[in-house]
Amino acid sequence: xxxxxxxxxDREAMLATIGVASxxxxxxxxxxxxxxxxxxxxxxxxxxxxxxxxxxxxSAKNVAASSVPFFCGAGAYKHHIPATVDHLIQRSEFLxxxxxxxxxxxQGTLQALFEFQTQxxxxxxxxxxxxxxxxxxTACAEAVVMAHRxxxxxxxxxxxxxxLHPQYAAATQMLAxxxxxxxxxxxxxxxxxxxxxxxxxxxxxxxxxQSPNVFGEIIDLAPIAEAAHKAxxxxxxxxxxxxxxxxITPPGEQGADIVVGEGQSLGVGLNFGGPHVGLFACRQKxxxxxxxxxxxxxxxxxxxxxxxxxxSTREQHIRREKATSNICTNxxxxxxxxxxHITLLGDAGITRLAALNHEAACDLADKLEKVEDVxxxxxxxxxxxxxxxxxxxxxxxQHMADNGVLGGVPLSxxxxxxxxxxxxxxxxxxxxxxxxxxxxxxxxxxxx
Amino acid sequence: MSTYYTEDHEWVRVEGETGxxxxxxxxxxxxxxxxxxxxxxxxxxxAKGDEAAVVESVKAASEVYSPVSGEVTETNATLEDAPETVxxxxxxxxxxxxxxxxxAGELDALMDEDKYKAYCEGL
Numbered sequence: 001x002x003x004x005x006x007x008x009x010d011r012e013a014m015l016a017t018i019g020v021a022s023x024x025x026x027x028x029x030x031x032x033x034x035x036x037x038x039x040x041x042x043x044x045x046x047x048x049x050x051x052x053x054x055x056x057x058x059s060a061k062n063v064a065a066s067s068v069p070f071f072c073g074a075g076a077y078k079h080h081i082p083a084t085v086d087h088l089i090q091r092s093e094f095l096x097x098x099x100x101x102x103x104x105x106x107q108g109t110l111q112a113l114f115e116f117q118t119q120x121x122x123x124x125x126x127x128x129x130x131x132x133x134x135x136x137x138t139a140c141a142e143a144v145v146m147a148h149r150x151x152x153x154x155x156x157x158x159x160x161x162x163x164l165h166p167q168y169a170a171a172t173q174m175l176a177x178x179x180x181x182x183x184x185x186x187x188x189x190x191x192x193x194x195x196x197x198x199x200x201x202x203x204x205x206x207x208x209x210q211s212p213n214v215f216g217e218i219i220d221l222a223p224i225a226e227a228a229h230k231a232x233x234x235x236x237x238x239x240x241x242x243x244x245x246x247x248i249t250p251p252g253e254q255g256a257d258i259v260v261g262e263g264q265s266l267g268v269g270l271n272f273g274g275p276h277v278g279l280f281a282c283r284q285k286x287x288x289x290x291x292x293x294x295x296x297x298x299x300x301x302x303x304x305x306x307x308x309x310x311x312s313t314r315e316q317h318i319r320r321e322k323a324t325s326n327i328c329t330n331x332x333x334x335x336x337x338x339x340x341h342i343t344l345l346g347d348a349g350i351t352r353l354a355a356l357n358h359e360a361a362c363d364l365a366d367k368l369e370k371v372e373d374v375x376x377x378x379x380x381x382x383x384x385x386x387x388x389x390x391x392x393x394x395x396x397x398q399h400m401a402d403n404g405v406l407g408g409v410p411l412s413x414x415x416x417x418x419x420x421x422x423x424x425x426x427x428x429x430x431x432x433x434x435x436x437x438x439x440x441x442x443x444x445x446x447x448x
Numbered sequence: 449m450s451t452y453y454t455e456d457h458e459w460v461r462v463e464g465e466t467g468x469x470x471x472x473x474x475x476x477x478x479x480x481x482x483x484x485x486x487x488x489x490x491x492x493x494x495a496k497g498d499e500a501a502v503v504e505s506v507k508a509a510s511e512v513y514s515p516v517s518g519e520v521t522e523t524n525a526t527l528e529d530a531p532e533t534v535x536x537x538x539x540x541x542x543x544x545x546x547x548x549x550x551x552a553g554e555l556d557a558l559m560d561e562d563k564y565k566a567y568c569e570g571l
């Protein structure tokens with residue numbers, strides 16, 4: 001294929017056709033501070049070897065998650081991924097396949113996504129799940145938009161709990177603002193999620209509550225679901241750590257109408273923050289308002305079991321501008337990795353893995369509790385919890401990193417206006433008791 | 449009791465001050481097996497030509513437009529669990545909704561049964 005760039009005359013003609021004076025005008029929605037003015041000053045004509053060496057020197061300054069005791073969570077989790085996962089997803093049938101429009105040539109991909117949906121529905125305790133969205137935060141935003149559709153646009157407000165991951169709240173706020181959905185003002189503060197019931201009124205389309213929340217706190221969703229339903233609103237339950245669902249009562253059993261979250265923790269590496277995989281599940285009666293692809297099981301002309309895309313009439317390629325949502329891409333490969341990991345673990349394995357995580361976190365909490373001036377502020381947690389330090393959590397994290405321990409995520413890193421002394425700590429099965437002792441020692445030194 | 453038709457294949461049957469709305473036999477044949485019908489809330493007001501419902505078949509999802517202006521007084525609960533009723537009885541039990549007519553004069557602009565039949569034959 002030849003690359004044929006547009007001539008300046010082509011561009012002028014196209015801009016004139018759509019009534020825009022310059023290409024820059026097409027980017028006015030991007031905040032000015034994020035727009036590049038002019039070119040970046042880069043050296044020209046370096047040799048391949050010089051470039052390679054330059055990057056090797058730069059990357060040596062990184063502290064890799066796997067090279068030191070590691071206690072960061074807050075939305076992305078480090079778990080052991082069996083080698084089988086990577087081996088299987090690298091098969092070209094999966095790795096290079098395009099969107100599975102044609103069932104006659106994509107049975108493998110369709111079946112894998114069907115199994116994925118089944119696993120997500122089982123984990124969340126819901127009736128039906130889609131074939132994934134981009135990540136947890138966009139899934140959360142899509143859920144709020146879906147609740148708005150379910151209310152037929154007659155309920156303009158969405159209430160976000162104070163324990164919702166700040167980045168999920170920001171993504172939701174951004175998408176909602178383009179659709180005229182009002183989002184209640186919120187601060188990320190611990191111990192206040194149950195108070196969202198006071199904010200529910202007749203104009204509320206949905207309440208968004210994360211459990212375990214960003215502080216690691218496990219929230220009793222049932223009373224919130226009851227209050228929401230009384231006002232004709234939906235409860236959207238959010239999670240960032242799907243492994244937690246193997247240890248706690250699934251949100252579907254607590255009355256949630258839509259459950260969304262991040263699937264990265266199972267099968268997908270930290271990947272520098274992405275690509276990740278958004279999980280999305282809902283009750284059967286809401287399925288036609290659900291965004292995204294759905295794979296379904298059927299039989300072919302000979303009565304043999306097969307898989308197809310189903311409920312496609314909601315989607316853009318059939319319903320055009322009336323489509324349920326603009327989302328028709330899914331994180332297919334990450335969803336596959338998620339499914340293979342869960343399949344390898346099995347029912348007993350995932351429960352055992354969840355227990356190992358909880359034990360590791362309890363051990364770390366017991367040790368941190370004994371450290372003077374450190375207060376554990378999360379009461380009921382799975383594998384992560386929040387601590388309040390006597391001083392800046394960001395400074396403590398830097399000090400620990402300088403001493404070879406990645407000791408957690410300062411809450412202020414996620415939301416600059418939040419309490420600067422709160423540190424979010426996560427312990428998984430990948431850390432051993434020596435790692436946890438090293439973290440406690442490093443924290444003691446950091447706050448001394 | 450008379451029934452009027454639109455060029456978009458909706459029908460409205462006038463019963464006193466009420467108009468019963470559905471889709472025609474021609475429309476259900478074109479759509480194929482109906483699998484879902486999305487109906488409006490009772491109390492919603494429509495102007496003539498507004499989107500009143502969505503009918504989804506195995507082939508497509510299509511809007512159903514209100515043939516006349518009015519306020520929804522009732523929707524057909526049967527369609528929730530048995531959307532195939534639209535295929536089986538488009539002019540009868542497969543009705544979509546009832547409207548309290550706000551302007552009976554609008555009916556004059558619609559086709560009667562004979563005109564609609566001729567219209568379909570010309571398609």
